[in-house]
Amino acid sequence: MNFFLQLVVTGIALGMIYALIAIGFVMITKSSNVFNIAQGHFVMLGGYLGYTFLVITGFPLWLSILCMIGVAAIMGLIIERLLLRPLIGHPVISIIMMTIALATIIEGMATLIWGGQYKTYHDLLPTFSLKIGFVSIPSEPTIGFFISAISVGILMIFYRYTKLGLGMRATAEDLKVAQSFGIRATTVYKVAWAVSFIVGAIGGLLLGAISGVMVPLAEIGLKAFTVALFGGVESLGGAVIAGIILGILENLASGYLDPLLPRGGFAGVFPFVVMIIVLIIRPYGFFGLKKIERV
């Protein structure tokens, strides 16, 4: 029983990280209908930026977070203007190939600048020890949990009550209708990419503090896509719930199934099995809008 509870608790912590990455992905999908494959690479870049500001330049935590948000916003704007703006109105495959190309370029740049090495900055976040019964609750994922919860709350209010947020949802629904109502599509795209990059970078900072940063970290983005598909690509709350569910399931699967399999490693492939099942049973996710055509 203790083993089970410990798996669940660490699963929730893992799931919150997935959720934070999936939120950045949902942001862009929700406002521009672009599926951003490079989201995991934003996270990796965020981790390296955190390393640069915290360790290399030695800024205090608040200043480095501010610097990181600034850099992330500028990069988001540049990416939107140079790469995605020319493709407005192009077929889905072109836009997805563009984000894959973006992912490749970011990976190359990160290898060039930071040498593709493993970087870590463990002791920079505050730590505490919590124990409920026999289950110990790790401190860094708990901080991650609260940061994810706060950012989801802010984004949900933003999408429901502000003019820009509503405009972003309208643009995703129908570009022409939104434009005829006087919503500037370019502003919407700019804000979406900047905010999504910032969310990804914050996730990267957290992950860097928990487990360190390296280039293959970007593959976590692929797992975050499962979370986004599970929750429905337009649902922020769905991303959080799905993230937690998937985190727990993945931990349980690796805890109980790995001893049975000769080579283990089931945790790595588990999200993809879930993805295939979700796509066959409920392609619009469990909390998303049902608008997928079945032809």
Add this chain to the structure above:
Amino acid sequence: MNESLAHKVYAQKLSLFKSKTEWFAFLAFLVLLFLLPRFCSDRVLTILTMIGISITSAHGLNLLTGYCGQVSLGHVGFMAVGGYVCGVLTAKLGLSFWIALPLGGIAAGVVGLIFGLPSLRIKGFYLIMSTIAAYFIIMWFILQLYHITGGPDGLAVPRPKIGKYVLSSKLSYFYLVAIIALISTIAAHNIARSKIGRAFMAIRDFDIAAEAMGINLWFYKLQAFFIGCVYAGIAGALLVHYYAFASVDQFPFMDSVWYLAMLIVGGMGNTWGAVIGAVVLKFLDELVIIVGPILSSLFPAVAAQFAASLSLIVRGLIIVIFLIFEPRGLLHGWEKLWTYIKRWPLFMG
């Protein structure tokens, strides 16, 4: 495709070669293809062999993505299925390569059918995600079945042989790959202009209309997956037998992206586009390998990571440039230029 002006009769539009000139060009190309490699170095032969394998694989992806519109990012996974099935059949069961090669292709096709099932309900991004998932699941299975596949240690496979003659030299293997690439090109071209190919195009252009016209989407989408993955499986088998060794490192995920990039660079939905894309991008890879050390000697501070990052950045930039400036590929660019030259004073588009 601005060809309507050039055809005087319908039979000409249907024919494989439009004129006698094209016939002679094709024959001359065949002669060159089989004579020139005799005078090439081993390095060039390796490049040519890799180009042949890429062409075979790119045709499969072209039929699936370019003609039928079902985007797949798991193509390398299906290549791995073909490669491993063919490798295991020849290495462990001692089957002849010539029987194992089609069996590998069919095995990849069947696996493709299974992972093509979601395509009946989803499209676009959702289908891409399911093919990515397919890649990772296939790779996991290959590592799990280590009794058969050797897992992370890899699997030594024999070179194919005809009678007693083993195709061990690079030149002989190049001829094998060249013949298969040629057959697959002709087959892909003929599939594309048959009833199946036209059904694929109808599905790609507007699936609802296609179904209304009586095209069975279920049948043709799965057929596209099967055919595309058979091509991938054969290419994978050729790759494995070229190295005489099968390992999961030969099938990295990014190569799936690179095969899609071949279609974008060459021209999607056209047999010659796939060929041009494969040739151009393989040569580009070689260029990066040659230029990389020269550039890294200029910037000694970052020399260590330069080679690895340069190829990534160049690959990304190539896709970006083509998507923005010539999304329909080199072939379409060439056709525009040719029309411009031919009809110069009249047609200025």
